[in-house]
Amino acid sequence: MHEAAAAKKFERAGKLRDTLTYLASLDEQQIVSGTSGENTDALGVALLKGKTQVVILQERNGKVVGERSLVLSGGAESMASVLTQFLPQYYAGEACIPNVILCSEEPEDRTLLEEWFRTRGKRTEIHVPERGKKSKLLLMAEENALEKVNLQLAKWEAEEVKVEQALSELQRILELPSKPKRIECYDISHLGGTETVGSMSVCIDGKARNDQYRSFTIRTMRKGDIDDYKALKEVLLRRLRHLTEGTKEWLKQIPIALEKKGKRYVTVHPALEGTYAERGFRYVRIIPKELKKKVDDESIVMVLEKKEKPDPSLTTKPDLLVLDGGKGQLSVGREALASVKLDIPLISLAKQEEEVFIPGRSHALPFPKDSEGKFLLMRLRDEAHRFANRHREKRLKKAMIS
Numbered sequence: 001m002h003e004a005a006a007a008k009k010f011e012r013a014g015k016l017r018d019t020l021t022y023l024a025s026l027d028e029q030q031i032v033s034g035t036s037g038e039n040t041d042a043l044g045v046a047l048l049k050g051k052t053q054v055v056i057l058q059e060r061n062g063k064v065v066g067e068r069s070l071v072l073s074g075g076a077e078s079m080a081s082v083l084t085q086f087l088p089q090y091y092a093g094e095a096c097i098p099n100v101i102l103c104s105e106e107p108e109d110r111t112l113l114e115e116w117f118r119t120r121g122k123r124t125e126i127h128v129p130e131r132g133k134k135s136k137l138l139l140m141a142e143e144n145a146l147e148k149v150n151l152q153l154a155k156w157e158a159e160e161v162k163v164e165q166a167l168s169e170l171q172r173i174l175e176l177p178s179k180p181k182r183i184e185c186y187d188i189s190h191l192g193g194t195e196t197v198g199s200m201s202v203c204i205d206g207k208a209r210n211d212q213y214r215s216f217t218i219r220t221m222r223k224g225d226i227d228d229y230k231a232l233k234e235v236l237l238r239r240l241r242h243l244t245e246g247t248k249e250w251l252k253q254i255p256i257a258l259e260k261k262g263k264r265y266v267t268v269h270p271a272l273e274g275t276y277a278e279r280g281f282r283y284v285r286i287i288p289k290e291l292k293k294k295v296d297d298e299s300i301v302m303v304l305e306k307k308e309k310p311d312p313s314l315t316t317k318p319d320l321l322v323l324d325g326g327k328g329q330l331s332v333g334r335e336a337l338a339s340v341k342l343d344i345p346l347i348s349l350a351k352q353e354e355e356v357f358i359p360g361r362s363h364a365l366p367f368p369k370d371s372e373g374k375f376l377l378m379r380l381r382d383e384a385h386r387f388a389n390r391h392r393e394k395r396l397k398k399a400m401i402s
Contacts, residue, residue: 001147005154013154017147038062040134042102043086044141045079046149051156052082053149056090057141058098064137069148083107087126088116097122102129102138162372163206169373170320173365174358176345180319181205184239185349185380187324188218188231189388196221198235199388202313203380212313213387214239219277229332232323234277236336242314244340257301258291265291267299276302318344324381326350330357349381 001020004013040059045052052072057064072086084107091097097117101124107113110126117124129135167179183203190196202212216235221227258265265288268276281302287295295301321337321344323329330348337344347365348357354374355364367374 002150005151008154008158010151010155013151017151021144038100039096039098040100040102040137041098042134042138042141043083044138044143044145045082045104046142046145047079047082048146048149048153051149051153053145053152054082054086055141055145055148057137057144059137067144069144071152079105080108084109084113087113091117091120097124099124100134101126102134102141104128104138104142163376166372166376167206169368169371170376173367173373174320174345174347176320178319180345182316182318183320183322183377183380184318185322185324185377185384186232186235186239187381187384187388188228188235189385190226190228190231196225196231197388198231199384200235200239200313201380201384201387202318203376206376208380208383213383214311214313215387217282219282220274228325229328232325232329233332233336234274236321236333237339239314240336240340240342242311243317243342257294258288260288260290264304266302266304267291267295268302269298270300273300273302320344321346322377322380323348324351324384326355327357330359334359347377349377351381354378 001013001016004010004016038059039061042057042059044055044057046055054070054072056068056070058066058068070090072082083103083105087101087107097120099122103126106128107126114124114126127134129138170176171179181204185201187199187201188196189199196218198216198218200214200216202209204212216238218231218234220234221230254266256264257267265284266276266281268281281304284301287301291301321333323333323346325348327348330346333346333348337346346359349355350357350364353364356367356374356377357364
């Protein structure tokens with residue numbers, strides 16, 4: 001089993017693991033079938049190279065009836081700290097809480113945890129067995145957890161190798177100065193010209209970072225307009241200007257008509273509404289009463305939400321920009337970069353043939369078959385598409401409710 005896992009043959013390793021588990025169970029009938037009649041959970045915890053695996057063997061009426069396996073996120077200093085954090089989080093969502101929880105170490109604040117169980121109407125004992133059937137049951141859970149964490153670690157290490165290959169390949173084919181640490185991908189989504197939105201997905205060191213994703217409600221287009229190029233240009237300019245100008249600096253040059261409840265209102269001539277929208281202003285549906293007398297027939301009222309703290313995702317410079325589309329989207333990206341005077345590597349990824357285009361080249365770049373670099377770009381593009389659709393659906397649902 002371990003040889004198969006080391007050779008990255010995970011399916012075969014899984015089958016061998018299941019076979020071993022079955023064979024072991026033939027000799028463990030007396031362990032898993034007792035006469036105590038207690039409801040017991042045996043928590044096996046395995047810590048390996050910063051990874052944490054928990055296996056829970058569930059004994060009901062004296063018989064093992066199930067196993068749950070969980071991979072925990074974050075780092076762990078000790079098994080006791082894992083148990084201290086894990087127990088209340090796990091059992092807060094469990095309908096059936098056992099009478100006894102078996103652990104190899106006492107969690108920190110064991111008394112407080114048992115008191116917490118009593119507040120949920122259960123006198124649960126946290127027990128560290130030293131011998132007998134309970135000790136053997138806990139040992140089984142720990143061995144299962146160790147096997148699973150070893151298999152998971154082999155998968156994680158294989159993924160790390162693929163990520164390194166992908167980034168090295170992108171550096172070589174795109175002729176980048178170094179491996180791209182931060183890659184951003186942009187997509188536009190709309191429903192027949194309504195609820196047009198843009199999205200930015202991000203990967204850092206080859207891994208998706210959902211906390212860095214951002215969505216953009218398009219402000220330079222009226223309802224019913226369909227122009228993906230115009231929408232993409234707005235999104236790129238709004239994002240890239242965070243790298244070239246501080247919000248407070250350009251706001252000083254704008255005549256604010258009204259500042260109220262953390263919002264800045266301006267009256268804009270129609271010829272300038274696109275410029276204001278690119279800087280984050282949006283159209284106002286209900287004009288504040290303080291402004292109604294100041295607005296002439298030609299002006300448009302727009303508003304900007306006041307944000308004191310800079311957005312860490314938008315103020316970080318990317319190493320590579322990826323646009324969902326072909327040569328047209330690539331041309332829009334070049335214009336946006338030129339207008340803000342930034343030099344950032346730029347490519348587009350066309351969906352139909354999954355072709356990659358770069359500025360100054362009429363033909364698609366040649367990528368090797370089963371290219372890890374292209375797969376990484378495709379996954380990031382799919383993430384941008386998914387995120388844009390989700391944002392659009394939320395807006396559509398909100399509009400239907402209102």
